[in-house]
Amino acid sequence: MSNLTEEFPSISSNDLKQYLREMLFIRRFEEQCNIAYRAGLAGGYMHTYIGMEALASGWINSIRKGYDYVITAYRDHAHALLLGTDAVAVMAEIIGRKGGTAGGKGGSMHIYDPENGFYGGWGIVGGHVPLGAGLAYAARYRNEDRVVLNFMGDGAANQGVVYETLNMASLYDLPCIFIVENNEFAMGTRLEYHAADPELWKRGQPYNMKCERVDGMDVIQMRKDAQRIIDWVRENQKPYWVEVMTYRYAGHGAADNDRQLYRTKEEEEVAWARDPIARLRKYLIENNIMSEEAIEAVEAETEAEALAVLEKAKESPFPDTDEVYDNIYTDMTPEKGH
Amino acid sequence: MPNMIELSYREALQKGIVEEMERDQNVFLMGEDIGRYQGTFKVTRGLVEKFGQRDNRYNLRILDTPITEAGFAGIATGAAMAGLRPIVEFMTMSFSILALDQIINHTAKIHYMTNGVVKCPIVFRGPGGAAKQLSAQHSHSMEGWYAHVPGLKVLAPSTPADVYGMMKSAVRDDNPVILYENPGLYAIKGMVPEDDAAFTVPIGKAAILREGKDISLVGYSRMTQINLEVAELLAKDGIDAEVVDVRSLLPLDTETIYASVKKTHRAVVVYEDWRSGGFGAEIAARIGEDCFDDLDAPVLRVGGLNVPMPYARNLELQCIPDADDVLAAVRKAF
Numbered sequence A: 001m002s003n004l005t006e007e008f009p010s011i012s013s014n015d016l017k018q019y020l021r022e023m024l025f026i027r028r029f030e031e032q033c034n035i036a037y038r039a040g041l042a043g044g045y046m047h048t049y050i051g052m053e054a055l056a057s058g059w060i061n062s063i064r065k066g067y068d069y070v071i072t073a074y075r076d077h078a079h080a081l082l083l084g085t086d087a088v089a090v091m092a093e094i095i096g097r098k099g100g101t102a103g104g105k106g107g108s109m110h111i112y113d114p115e116n117g118f119y120g121g122w123g124i125v126g127g128h129v130p131l132g133a134g135l136a137y138a139a140r141y142r143n144e145d146r147v148v149l150n151f152m153g154d155g156a157a158n159q160g161v162v163y164e165t166l167n168m169a170s171l172y173d174l175p176c177i178f179i180v181e182n183n184e185f186a187m188g189t190r191l192e193y194h195a196a197d198p199e200l201w202k203r204g205q206p207y208n209m210k211c212e213r214v215d216g217m218d219v220i221q222m223r224k225d226a227q228r229i230i231d232w233v234r235e236n237q238k239p240y241w242v243e244v245m246t247y248r249y250a251g252h253g254a255a256d257n258d259r260q261l262y263r264t265k266e267e268e269e270v271a272w273a274r275d276p277i278a279r280l281r282k283y284l285i286e287n288n289i290m291s292e293e294a295i296e297a298v299e300a301e302t303e304a305e306a307l308a309v310l311e312k313a314k315e316s317p318f319p320d321t322d323e324v325y326d327n328i329y330t331d332m333t334p335e336k337g338h
Numbered sequence B: 001m002p003n004m005i006e007l008s009y010r011e012a013l014q015k016g017i018v019e020e021m022e023r024d025q026n027v028f029l030m031g032e033d034i035g036r037y038q039g040t041f042k043v044t045r046g047l048v049e050k051f052g053q054r055d056n057r058y059n060l061r062i063l064d065t066p067i068t069e070a071g072f073a074g075i076a077t078g079a080a081m082a083g084l085r086p087i088v089e090f091m092t093m094s095f096s097i098l099a100l101d102q103i104i105n106h107t108a109k110i111h112y113m114t115n116g117v118v119k120c121p122i123v124f125r126g127p128g129g130a131a132k133q134l135s136a137q138h139s140h141s142m143e144g145w146y147a148h149v150p151g152l153k154v155l156a157p158s159t160p161a162d163v164y165g166m167m168k169s170a171v172r173d174d175n176p177v178i179l180y181e182n183p184g185l186y187a188i189k190g191m192v193p194e195d196d197a198a199f200t201v202p203i204g205k206a207a208i209l210r211e212g213k214d215i216s217l218v219g220y221s222r223m224t225q226i227n228l229e230v231a232e233l234l235a236k237d238g239i240d241a242e243v244v245d246v247r248s249l250l251p252l253d254t255e256t257i258y259a260s261v262k263k264t265h266r267a268v269v270v271y272e273d274w275r276s277g278g279f280g281a282e283i284a285a286r287i288g289e290d291c292f293d294d295l296d297a298p299v300l301r302v303g304g305l306n307v308p309m310p311y312a313r314n315l316e317l318q319c320i321p322d323a324d325d326v327l328a329a330v331r332k333a334f
Helices: A013-039 A051-058 A079-083 A087-094 A129-140 A160-171 A200-207 A220-234 A266-273 A276-288 A290-317 B009-023 B047-051 B068-079 B093-113 B143-149 B160-172 B222-236 B254-264 B278-291 B314-320 B325-331
Strands: A067-070 A118-121 A146-152 A175-181 A210-215 A239-244 B004-008 B027-031 B062-064 B086-091 B123-125 B153-156 B177-181 B189-193 B208-212 B216-221 B241-245 B248-250 B266-275 B302-304
Touching: A013 A051, A013 A079, A013 A087, A013 A220, A013 A290, A051 A079, A051 A220, A051 A276, A051 B086, A051 B248, A067 A079, A067 A129, A079 A087, A079 A118, A079 B222, A087 A290, A118 A129, A129 A146, A129 A160, A129 A175, A129 B068, A160 A175, A160 B068, A175 A200, A175 A220, A200 A210, A200 A239, A210 A220, A220 A239, A220 A276, A239 B314, A276 A290, A290 B047, B004 B009, B004 B160, B009 B027, B009 B047, B009 B160, B009 B189, B047 B062, B068 B086, B093 B123, B093 B143, B123 B160, B143 B153, B143 B177, B143 B248, B143 B266, B143 B278, B153 B160, B160 B177, B160 B189, B208 B222, B208 B254, B216 B222, B216 B254, B216 B278, B216 B325, B222 B241, B222 B266, B222 B325, B241 B254, B254 B266, B254 B278, B266 B278, B266 B325, B278 B302, B302 B325
Parallel strands: A067 A118, A067 A146, A146 A175, A175 A239, A210 A239, B027 B062, B027 B086, B086 B123, B123 B177, B153 B177, B216 B241, B216 B266, B266 B302
Antiparallel strands: B004 B189, B153 B248, B208 B241
16 A cells, blocks of 8 residues: 655555545534434534544544543544444434443533543533543553543633643643644634634643644644654653644534524635545545545445434433432442432 | 550541552642642641652652642542542642532542443542631631532541541542541541551441430531530530531431431531531431431531631631530520
8 A cells, every 4th residue: 555645654545545434424423413413312412523523533543542541522422433432322322322332321422431542521611621631640650651632622722720731731741632623613602702812822832831733624634743743742741732723514512503693604615615524535536546436435335324323322222210320439329319 | 456556637647648558559649738848737747758759840649739729630530530549638628619610520420421431539638617717718618518419428537546547448439539627636636546557447437426315416527526525514414415426428327327316316416517508407407307206306406607707716716616506505405
């Protein structure tokens, strides 16, 4: 297999085919989530990754899967899928079933799979960021060479606890990569209305930390930048702050049904021109790596797979009512009854 | 019988920490000024020299943290998720208010939200309640706030032997545990097993510190010491009081509390926290619900005055329940 890039890291055409398949599957999976939500199968808050697929794909395909730790906020389906979590279990969790990753107790925002290195799945904006640094603390304490991918949104980049964490991560040399998924909106508030300085990449600088801004809409470039940064952190045992530019085509969550409150249709059309999947598709055809027909076949397959995942997840029963007290503690239950 | 040694509450607590750190390499300590400064209440005196190097920029086993409670509570929680067993000191429990989002929204819920996949073995400990003239922002009793939260365990030992044994049990527990220490207890002395590394005090068991047949004085932490004093005063008046030391708020040993009430038919619940909505109200409500037919008088509560803690010594003393306040309640019960 010839390498497409001479510089590090080498990315083979098979790798690119894999990225396309994964990104397509994530998008189709998220669309099925929306269908499930509209059908009343999923409830609560549900946030899809549509438009941001190249970002998580580039990073997670650059780590040692199952060894390195990954943690993120509530827009968490893609990270789990890329790490190898069973898609049916993820979907079953999203629709609150016994066969879900957390037995139906977590829901869309709380997907976990520590066996594959995934530590959630958290609902308080910025709240999980110190937990990610704590995972890095454990790695450092045990003299392992794991790194942590600590994802957050641009909204989280204003939270106080994030800066407490940056200070300590730098002070204690923690191998933690803070990745701001800058999709330009904190829920319905545009970046320039929530950030005094919208150049979020600068925000690690006061903590004596390497910082940069990279593009998250081109999976090839994302993959290269991610590998370079991950290798540096593993080698140097220091934290890193990265702002990744991306765009959220969907609303904030499934309940966000009027995007015109905070952006125009014209703006969305311009953003769609940067669609990371269309971009990779075009690259593969132009470079004769895949034919149009071959790509269409993958599109049809991933669509069918995502559909099958939802159907399979629906077969899982609801949790038993007597499970409600299970796993609050490892060794006891709280006082029972109303 | 193991050899016994007289230690202060502070020394007994440190003995428990040191033994667990020596037993298990995964146990480490973090908090503000616990290392080079030796701890604000000196619970960690000498530990940076014992487990690290004073001159190191940082010591991973005795970690001096910046004054950022939410951040270090979260880092400790993440480390526990990955298998370490942190002991986190809050300089005072009042400062743990800054970390409530981490402790309540993250630490306490991890095990449930992962349906049992991730464990979070961690101890948050520190002085709570009034010390001496620390006024409104440094005198909070936080134990009732934490005992409200499913997923946490909350301990409030009143004697050196109990704080020693409960500290050890807390570290060995696979769940997050809050160990609440009243600063008024650090200097009290008591007998502690000297060289019995296997000694622990179980979580979830109350203790009868004085047997009696006329009234149950139910309390925890420093209020148990007040209750012991009151029981001696009552004995002079011919009232035989039983002192129930709750020790563990969550889980709560209602069996021992109810057995005492069924014997004495009267109960006064004593707690330093604000009287309204404090944990003593929960204990009183449960006795009222479950022991109604055994009671010869209403369950009475003695709690702290419902005011922010004032600075002036006379006003501060007025706020904290003392023996006279408990005696007055006992008189109402007869």
